[in-house]
Amino acid sequence: MSNTVSTFMKQKQEHDKITMVTCYDYSMARLMDDAGMNILLVGDSLGQVMLGLPDTLSVTMEDMLHHTLAVSRGAGNAFVLGDMPFMSYQTSVYDAVVNAGRFMKEGRANGVKLEGGASVCPQIEAIVKASIPVCAHIGLTPQSVNAFGGYKVQGKSLAKAQQMLDDARAVEAAGASLVVLECVPARLAAVISEKISIPTIGIGAGAGCDGQVLVYQDMLAMFSDYTPKFVKHFADVGSIMKQAFADYAAEVKSGAFPAEEHTFAISDEIVAELK
Ligand code: KIV
Numbered sequence: 001m002s003n004t005v006s007t008f009m010k011q012k013q014e015h016d017k018i019t020m021v022t023c024y025d026y027s028m029a030r031l032m033d034d035a036g037m038n039i040l041l042v043g044d045s046l047g048q049v050m051l052g053l054p055d056t057l058s059v060t061m062e063d064m065l066h067h068t069l070a071v072s073r074g075a076g077n078a079f080v081l082g083d084m085p086f087m088s089y090q091t092s093v094y095d096a097v098v099n100a101g102r103f104m105k106e107g108r109a110n111g112v113k114l115e116g117g118a119s120v121c122p123q124i125e126a127i128v129k130a131s132i133p134v135c136a137h138i139g140l141t142p143q144s145v146n147a148f149g150g151y152k153v154q155g156k157s158l159a160k161a162q163q164m165l166d167d168a169r170a171v172e173a174a175g176a177s178l179v180v181l182e183c184v185p186a187r188l189a190a191v192i193s194e195k196i197s198i199p200t201i202g203i204g205a206g207a208g209c210d211g212q213v214l215v216y217q218d219m220l221a222m223f224s225d226y227t228p229k230f231v232k233h234f235a236d237v238g239s240i241m242k243q244a245f246a247d248y249a250a251e252v253k254s255g256a257f258p259a260e261e262h263t264f265a266i267s268d269e270i271v272a273e274l275k
Contacts (some may be wrong), residue, residue: 003038003079005111005133005177011038011210012199018211020081020201021219024050024067028216029074038199039079040215041113042068044083044143048225050215056142059085060101068107081135082109086143089114089123096123100132113180115141117167120176128175134169138164139205140183151228153183153204161188164177168192168200180213181205183230206229 011018020039024027024046026102032040046067047053068082082103089096096114103109111133113119124134139154155164164184171179178199181189186206193200193209202209216224220237251257 002077005079006021007081008038008178008199008211009197012197018199018201018251020211020213021211022046022049022215022217023071023075026070026074029071029078029080033074033076033078038211039081039213039233040071040075040078041081042071042083042107042109043113043215044085045215049215049223050110055145057086057145061085061088063100064088065102065107068103068109072108078139079110080108082107082112084112084114084214089120090116093122093126096120097130098127100127100134101130104132111177111228112208115138115143117164118170120172123173124174134174134176135175135178135180136176136202137180137182138167138171139168139181142182153185155184155188161185164188168196172196172198181209183228 008018018038020030021037022043022045023040024042029040042064044056044059044064045058046063048054050067051059051063053059064082064085068080068167072080084096084099084103088099095274100112103112110129113135113136114123117136117138124136127134140148140151142151145151155161161247168179173243176198178201179196180201180203181192182203182205184202184205186208189200189205190208199210201213202210214231215223218227218231219234221233221235222238222241224238248257
């Protein structure tokens with residue numbers, strides 16, 4: 001692992017943007033690591049994009065650890081960030097430390113992410129005291145979708161914008177090494193990024209953040225249940241995959257696949273001896 005929390009701090013100071021993408025398995029981790037990604041986030045978004053759930057609320061520690069370990073095996077230089085699922089840290093500071101520790105011991109993660117601002121600072125402080133790097137996550141925090149009444153842009157009024165800045169300062173003071181800003185007006189995210197010393201990672205928060213994160217199925221057009229406004233399709237991998245599956249099915253049916261070069265040989269004598 002050549003990416004560490006110190007690297008990210010240096011990147012912020014040198015205006016070298018931090019790259020983060022979600023990742024849930026070994027093969028993808030290898031590809032993303034080879035592409036030079038700084039951080040692989042094993043997001044609880046796996047609830048939707050990997051498990052077909054309507055939101056992140058039913059994702060368990062076991063789901064997360066299973067995928068985190070697979071990603072860790074494929075990550076050479078990238079920093080692996082495990083996303084703490086709903087109710088794995090909200091219940092108590094003790095639960096937060098125990099579950100963060102499980103990400104490190106069982107998932108071989110390099111740090112954990114959790115959602116919330118000032119309200120989860122006791123958890124952040126305790127996890128950091130246990131020598132586990134923490135990425136906070138403020139703005140639209142999907143585990144609070146029921147409290148928010150939907151997936152909406154956050155921080156549009158003066159009071160809410162000030163509260164978000166206060167939350168960013170609070171998680172920084174609690175010892176967080178990074179903070180994700182999700183669905184935040186671009187100018188507010190830029191102000192927060194200027195006013196705190198830890199790196200901000202934006203998703204739907206504009207170019208003023210110190211880094212960016214996207215869900216890989218969104219950026220590769222592999223997930224069509226819904227597409228948020230902030231998503232850019234960097235390649236239409238979804239269509240390429242669909243076409244490849246259709247071509248495979250057609251060749252299997254026609255007998256074109258497998259061809260001679262995909263088969264293993266046996267001598268004529270042995271075949272002749274078979275009774
Ligand atoms: O779970 C996730 O993928 C996330 C990102 C969207 C930041 O939390």
